Amino acid sequence: MLSPGWELKVFSERRYPCYLARILAQLELFVDLLIFFLESCMACPVVFHGTTTWNYKTLILKGGLSHMSNSLDKFADRLQEEINQEVMETYGDQVYERWRNPRFGGPMENPTGRGRVTGSCGDTMEIFLRLENGIVSDASYTTDGCGCSAVCALVACELAIKKEPEQMLTEITGEAILGVLGGLPEDDVHCAFLAAETLQAALDACMRQGS
Numbered sequence: 001m002l003s004p005g006w007e008l009k010v011f012s013e014r015r016y017p018c019y020l021a022r023i024l025a026q027l028e029l030f031v032d033l034l035i036f037f038l039e040s041c042m043a044c045p046v047v048f049h050g051t052t053t054w055n056y057k058t059l060i061l062k063g064g065l066s067h068m069s070n071s072l073d074k075f076a077d078r079l080q081e082e083i084n085q086e087v088m089e090t091y092g093d094q095v096y097e098r099w100r101n102p103r104f105g106g107p108m109e110n111p112t113g114r115g116r117v118t119g120s121c122g123d124t125m126e127i128f129l130r131l132e133n134g135i136v137s138d139a140s141y142t143t144d145g146c147g148c149s150a151v152c153a154l155v156a157c158e159l160a161i162k163k164e165p166e167q168m169l170t171e172i173t174g175e176a177i178l179g180v181l182g183g184l185p186e187d188d189v190h191c192a193f194l195a196a197e198t199l200q201a202a203l204d205a206c207m208r209q210g211s
Contacts, residue, residue, distance in 0.1 A: 009080065011087045011099060011147035087147070091188075094181045099147050104157040108140045113209050115201025119194040123149045127156060127195075127202040136160045136168070141198075148188040152195035155180050160199060168203055172196060 088096045108114075108128035116126040123145030130138040139157035143149045159172045159180070174193030178184060184192060 009083070009100075011083065011091075090185065091148070092182045095148070095151050095184070098151045098154050098181075102150065102154060104140045104154050105142070105150070106140055107142055108138065111202075113202050113205030113207075115198050115203070115205055117194060117198040117201055119145075119190060119197075121145070121190055121194075123191070123194060125149060125153050125194055125198040127153060127198045129160065129199075129202045129206055131165075131206055134164055136163050141195075145191065145194075146188075148184065148191040149194065151181065152177050152191040153198070155192075156195040156199040165203055165207065168199065172199055 084096070084100070087099060091099075107126070108130065110130075111128040112131040114126060114128045116124065118124040123143060125141065125143040125145065127141045128139065129136055139160045141150075141153035141157055143153055155177045156172060159176065160168055163171070174189075174196040177192040177195055178189065181192070
């Protein structure tokens with residue numbers, strides 16, 4: 001029967017209109033086919049000795065709905081593959097792998113310190129740090145931004161793990177995050193610097209906590 005829904009993983013909100021247009025076109029085709037099947041195949045069940053059976057037209061209808069559902073699922077799979085390929089070609093494998101296999105995501109309970117920064121682009125990022133014996137033992141992040149913001153925050157957390165505060169102050173910069181990712185398109189470079197700024201805000205909070 002009909003699938004309960006799709007889940008598409010989209011990297012950049014700038015591409016939403018393109019993806020939405022394609023999905024709406026596919027759904028319009030689905031509705032047209034559904035109306036056709038309903039008009040041509042609808043029939044009432046036949047009752048025989050208390051058991052409900054279905055005549056051939058109803059079976060055709062059920063088979064048609066299943067076929068259309070499978071077609072929609074295949075369309076969603078193809079669209080996701082195209083999105084994945086587009087991200088790989090535009091951003092490279094370092095960004096792609098972190099986007100498809102995210103780590104460090106989500107708020108942290110009882111962190112040593114946290115930093116929250118809203119960038120000029122409107123994205124808000126928060127990074128949480130836990131220090132043990134003067135070294136970062138855990139880090140995590142949240143963001144309401146695009147995939148690039150999430151990937152940059154992830155790299156900031158990667159770089160922070162097992163480092164002392166003094167190392168973080170000098171080593172984890174926007175340039176360092178860009179270096180790990182192999183660079184970013186010009187429109188997305190600000191995400192790396194937002195991640196570095198948010199990490200420094202979290203570190204400042206840790207230092208105040210320890211003082």
